[in-house]
Amino acid sequence: MAKENNKSSGNGIGFLDSIKTKLILIMILIAAVPLAVAVTVSYNTSTSKALADAADSAEWEVWYFEGRFETICTTNMNMIQSIAGNPVVVQYITGDTSVSYEEVQDIIRECDEVLNDGDQTSIAGPDGFQIVRTSGDFIDVSDRAYFQEAMKGNSYISDLTVSKTSGKRMISFSTPVYDDNNNIIAVVHRNYNINNFHEILASETDSAFMIDRSGKLCAHAAYEIGEGAHDEVDMSNLDVFNNDESEGFYLEPNYDNNYIAFARDPNTGFIVCTSKTEEDVLGAARQSAVIVICVGIALLITAIIISLIMAKSFTEPIEAVAKSLESLSDGRFNKVEKHDKRKDEFGLISKATNSLIETLDTIVTNIKKSAGDVGSSSDELSDMADQISKTAEDVSHAVQEIASGANQQADEIQSATENVGKIGDAVGSVQSSSNDLTSLASKMKEASEISSKSLESLQTSSTEMTAKIDDISNTIQATKDAVNNISEKVEGITSIATQTNLLSLNASIEAARAGEAGKGFAVVAEEIGKLAEDSKQMADDIRKEMETLLAQSEAAVNAAAEVKNGNTDQQIALGETLDAVNGMLEDISSTVDGVHLISEGADTCESSKDSVVDTMSALSAISEENAASSQETGASMQELSETVTTLAGSANDLKDIAQKLNEEMKFFKSAN
Structure with missing residues (x-):
């Protein structure tokens, strides 16, 4: 935007780049510099x-x-x-x-x-x-x-x-x-x-x-x-x-x-x-x-006015020649007017520019006429080449379609022959596989029968194990009950030991009251007390062992119950597995029968394969011969089409040249 603002309105030259501006600036400087020096010297001196x-x-x-x-x-x-x-x-x-x-x-x-x-x-x-x-x-x-x-x-x-x-x-x-x-x-x-x-x-x-x-x-x-x-x-x-x-x-x-x-x-x-x-x-x-500065400014304004007048007289003829040349660059022949009458160097430049414009106008007029003639001839030649090219292309396309159809037919027959051979090979493979499948099905049937017998035996053993686990659980429960009874008896012993200890204490008290006569009784009472303490200690030890045995018995009962439940689930699974194996035996029997039928069909396909292959081979040979003849004809038509295309291309190039020449000549307009 700043660059556009710097341009003058008429010629597009930047204000600072203009010769007119430079002339004005130089003349102003010639007047201003000595004036500034004089004012400075005068001021300093005064x-x-x-x-x-x-x-x-x-x-x-x-x-x-x-x-x-x-x-x-x-x-x-x-x-x-x-x-x-x-x-x-x-x-x-x-x-x-x-x-x-x-x-x-x-x-x-x-x-x-x-x-x-x-x-x-x-x-x-x-x-x-x-x-x-x-x-x-x-x-x-x-x-x-x-x-x-x-x-x-x-x-x-x-x-x-x-x-x-x-x-x-x-x-x-x-x-x-x-x-x-x-x-x-x-x-x-x-x-x-x-x-x-x-x-x-x-x-x-x-x-x-x-x-x-x-x-x-x-x-x-x-x-x-x-x-x-x-x-x-x-x-x-x-x-x-x-x-x-x-x-x-x-x-x-x-x-x-x-x-x-x-x-x-x-x-x-x-x-x-x-x-x-x-x-x-x-x-x-x-x-x-x-006062000196005011006089200097007045002189400077006078110098600027003189500079503008002189710069205008220098730049106007240059701008007129520039406008004429600018019109020429746009294809218009506009002569320099007014300034060609001057007697100085600017007049000589204006006259030379007008002479150049007249010469170029004559040359361009002749070129326009020749370009029109070339364009007409190239149009006719281009039309003829287009017609021949279209006819050759139609024939070439028809031959190429025939050759393509023959080749396609030969390829399809060849492919069909190969597919028949593949079918025969596949039938052989199927036959071989059906034989193997028959043998494998027989083996599977035998193995399934053996598995069925094993599962029945395992189910019977599982039922017997469940009964034995019930017996073990009953025995452990009885042991638990006996331990509980023993524990109650131990509590009784502990109570008797406590009573005995109290009796021993009372006896000691009475012996102490009896004095010397009761010393022997006191010794007996003391021994009875110790015996009661030992009995109580042994009863406590037995109780602790019984508590441990009771906890283990209860854990054994719980374990037996869990084993019984797991064995029950196993019996159910064995029953379901036995049913599945028996059903699989029936399916294997059906599969063996189907394999026998597939083997018989494969034998029939094998016998028909050879005759089909011979017929397809004969058809393929005939199709290949037809395709070769069509390809030779198509090649000849292709060469003819290429020759006609080249001719048409040359005619089009000549036409393009003529059109381009006409377009370029349109750039030049008649003189206004």
């Missing part, structure tokens, strides 16, 4: 230029703000260092009473008025507790990093801190105060409200900001930080904070993918940054690229 310009502008801006911040830091540091080196201040700190507190306070106030930033300068003693300030209460700053660094002899600018008195976000400047022996006796420190720098940034831009050495956002041009205005922001995740470069311009993924220019202050380590969105940096370049 974006690179925009990035370079943005970098220059942003770097200039951050260096400007970094210079402003450096000036602030330098001014503040120079001011506190001048205070620390003032002799009046040193004298006051060392305890010179000629210098009053108000004099030192005036010196500090004059410095603050020069700076005029709203902040004040203070002096802390070596213990960190303030000793001079223009206003407010003294506080302990010993835990401040700037104080600790100054006590080490360093002039120091702190990270962002929060004032203990005012709660403002600020950075602090500090420097040590030395006495004449170069010992640190105090620290001069001054705070700077970082929101003042926010105002400087906000007056120039809305995208600049500053980060201190710990990564905290100190100030931002777009908003104030702290005091309820904006939360503290940790900027330590920015790449600008984690590198050691002094300046740069790059795309920061952790800051909304904005471009950031930065400059690191060499004295404080603070970083001043300015950010620009990607749209601010590349917007103009992209707009220029869109």
Whole structure:
């Protein structure tokens, strides 16, 4: 289905395989590739230029703000260092009473008025507790990093801190105060409200900001930080904070993918940054690229239209020639029209195609006429050959039927002769078998008579055995009854032994009562008791033997009964067998008589067999001669029929050739 959809509607050529498609694609590629390269180069050049310009502008801006911040830091540091080196201040700190507190306070106030930033300068003693300030209460700053660094002899600018008195976000400047022996006796420190720098940034831009050495956002041009205005922001995740470069311009993924220019202050380590969105940096370049692309698309559409026009002018004459040749392959002679008037190579192709079609049309017309003549002649020859072939086939079939009948008659006579011989042999076999059967029947009769006498004797013996078995059964029953009587007597003996034992026991008791006089009687009583026990034991043994004898007697009675029943069944079977043998004797006598009759009939058949065989042999010889003559005649007619058939086949082949030629010529139609 996909292949069919890929074909054009007119010529059956796949869309991708068409020369027209290929020409269009080539011309489009010729226009599109340089255009795409130009757009790409233009876009890359414009974006690179925009990035370079943005970098220059942003770097200039951050260096400007970094210079402003450096000036602030330098001014503040120079001011506190001048205070620390003032002799009046040193004298006051060392305890010179000629210098009053108000004099030192005036010196500090004059410095603050020069700076005029709203902040004040203070002096802390070596213990960190303030000793001079223009206003407010003294506080302990010993835990401040700037104080600790100054006590080490360093002039120091702190990270962002929060004032203990005012709660403002600020950075602090500090420097040590030395006495004449170069010992640190105090620290001069001054705070700077970082929101003042926010105002400087906000007056120039809305995208600049500053980060201190710990990564905290100190100030931002777009908003104030702290005091309820904006939360503290940790900027330590920015790449600008984690590198050691002094300046740069790059795309920061952790800051909304904005471009950031930065400059690191060499004295404080603070970083001043300015950010620009990607749209601010590349917007103009992209707009220029869109304009270039739109112009390119317009040019590409123009190239496509020109390609379609040119491809159409190339492919139309080719399609016209293809349609003409396609009609020719279907047997139709259609010339190429319209394009044969052209003066270019396509016109030459169209004229050559038309000339070929005219020549083929003339040749096919002549072949059609000749094919019609050959077909008429072959039809007449084929009809004559068919008539001769049919006549020869009829004669051949008649002769073959006669020969077949003669052969069949000879075969049947021969078969009958063989069957008569077989009948004679069978009669001889029957006669021989009847003689053997007569002898066997006589022997069977004698054996049956002997069996009958044996069965009668066996029946008499069985009757006598039954009577003896009855006598044995009666004897065993009598024995069983005697055993039962003995068993009863043994029970009596057991009872007497028990009574005797009781008497012995009573005698022993009485002898014991008699004392010394009854000892002899006690011995007799004891012996009588032992005798009673022995009698009882013997009676028990006799009873057990009698029980065993009684069980065996009962089993013998049952066995005798079973033998008697089996012998009775045997007598019945012997009677039935004797009856069957007597009946068989009568059947054997009848069989002997029938065998004698069969033997006599067989003798008669044997005497008639020879004359029948001679007659059948004569008939068979005559039939074989007739069959041989018929076969010779049939062979001659068969040869004639084959010759006529060959002639008819040749005529039919010629007819088929003519028909095939006519059919093939029908493929070619007249020119439309």
